[in-house]
Amino acid sequence: xxxxxxxxxxxxxxxxxxxxxxxxxxxxxxxxxxxxxxxxxxxxxxxxxxxxxxxxxxxxxxxxxxxxxxxxxxxxxxxxxxxxxxxxxxxxxxxxxxxxxxxxxxxxxxxxxxxxxxxxxxxxxxxxxxxxxxxxxxxxxxxxxxxxxxxxxxxxxxxxxxxxxxxxxxxxxxxxxxxxxxxxxxxxxxxxxxxxxxxxxxxxxxxxxxxxxxxxxxxxxxxxxxxxxxxxxxxxxxxxxxxxxxxxxxxxxxxxxxxxxxxxxxxxxxxxxxxxxxxxxxxxxxxxxxxxxxxxxxxxxxxxxxxxxxxxxxxxxxxxxxxxxxxxxxxxxxx
Ligand SMILES: NC(=O)c1ccc[n+]([C@@H]2O[C@H](COP(=O)([O-])OP(=O)(O)OC[C@H]3O[C@@H](n4cnc5c(N)ncnc54)[C@H](O)[C@@H]3O)[C@@H](O)[C@H]2O)c1
Numbered sequence: 001x002x003x004x005x006x007x008x009x010x011x012x013x014x015x016x017x018x019x020x021x022x023x024x025x026x027x028x029x030x031x032x033x034x035x036x037x038x039x040x041x042x043x044x045x046x047x048x049x050x051x052x053x054x055x056x057x058x059x060x061x062x063x064x065x066x067x068x069x070x071x072x073x074x075x076x077x078x079x080x081x082x083x084x085x086x087x088x089x090x091x092x093x094x095x096x097x098x099x100x101x102x103x104x105x106x107x108x109x110x111x112x113x114x115x116x117x118x119x120x121x122x123x124x125x126x127x128x129x130x131x132x133x134x135x136x137x138x139x140x141x142x143x144x145x146x147x148x149x150x151x152x153x154x155x156x157x158x159x160x161x162x163x164x165x166x167x168x169x170x171x172x173x174x175x176x177x178x179x180x181x182x183x184x185x186x187x188x189x190x191x192x193x194x195x196x197x198x199x200x201x202x203x204x205x206x207x208x209x210x211x212x213x214x215x216x217x218x219x220x221x222x223x224x225x226x227x228x229x230x231x232x233x234x235x236x237x238x239x240x241x242x243x244x245x246x247x248x249x250x251x252x253x254x255x256x257x258x259x260x261x262x263x264x265x266x267x268x269x270x271x272x273x274x275x276x277x278x279x280x281x282x283x284x285x286x287x288x289x290x291x292x293x294x295x296x297x298x299x300x301x302x303x304x305x306x307x308x309x310x311x312x313x314x315x316x317x318x319x320x321x322x323x324x325x326x327x328x329x330x331x332x333x334x335x
Contacts, residue, residue, distance in 0.1 A: 192221050
């Protein structure tokens with residue numbers, strides 16, 4: 001009997017890698033054959049935690065070719081740091097594996113284009129994990145907005161205030177901005193005509209690294225929609241992701257997700273508990289749904305939804321954001 005389970009390898013067992021690992025291990029559609037992790041202590045600790053020691057092959061980062069030579073591996077999840085993505089993606093595509101790569105594919109547009117050129121050359125599949133497309137709430141807002149349910153769309157505002165403070169990448173980078181920039185372009189269905197940014201450093205530690213932490217980006221799209229992106233590198237009250245869409249017929253909002261739905265009413269007012277502390281809890285449903293989508297595409301049950309236009313568009317806008325910050329000018333994007 002042939003197995004209908006999809007044979008997988010997972011590279012990188014850090015913050016997001018462990019989120020994907022947990023979902024893969026709980027899925028009945030997958031057969032995780034390999035993990036690859038640079039830090040062997042982390043690999044052992046994670047495999048022990050999931051009672052998988054000896055059941056899944058553990059590779060060090062110089063053993064990628066062994067994984068690529070395994071014909072049972074159909075799909076590869078890349079959850080390593082961004083600067084390793086391009087080489088891993090291109091090698092995996094050349095070995096005819098389907099690729100799920102965490103966002104961003106690279107900080108450089110040219111690398112992203114090279115990855116997709118390879119995907120076309122080898123007729124392979126490259127899925128850039130823009131998980132917000134698969135969040136039930138955000139997706140329903142997108143469908144309503146795009147089907148005219150809110151009339152003509154005037155404005156879309158995204159808020160992303162991160163926690164804990166992650167100093168590994170600058171704020172004006174694909175790592176921090178690509179989810180929200182992609183979201184605004186997705187809602188508008190286009191690249192913006194113009195982009196302008198204002199940014200400051202309010203957090204001492206961030207200023208000490210010559211970075212900014214508080215960022216406002218304004219985009220004007222060809223359809224007349226304005227996109228506003230409010231980003232902060234550190235939020236003291238939890239992982240704050242919000243979205244507001246307003247148009248000629250109404251408005252929709254999704255707020256930061258509370259851990260509990262309990263609302264307390266007293267003489268001094270109303271209150272709810274804390275919002276989620278970080279992305280693994282806030283977006284668990286979206287991570288699960290995007291994995292299902294990846295498996296569906298591998299098994300020929302769905303067409304890839306996040307095609308090359310999405311990460312390439314985000315990269316172009318973020319390059320313009322950097323230029324706007326450097327020059328203080330409104331940047332007009334080349335079509
Ligand atoms: N979609 C999302 O919501 C989301 C959330 C967090 C991170 N990310 C993205 O995921 C990627 C990883 O981020 P993270 O926060 O999990 O990083 P991390 O530093 O927590 O984990 C990366 C892991 O990869 C390992 N590693 C490094 N080089 C390797 C190699 N060549 N081979 C195998 N293992 C290697 C490291 O030892 C580490 O355990 C980044 O590109 C980031 O932008 C996406």
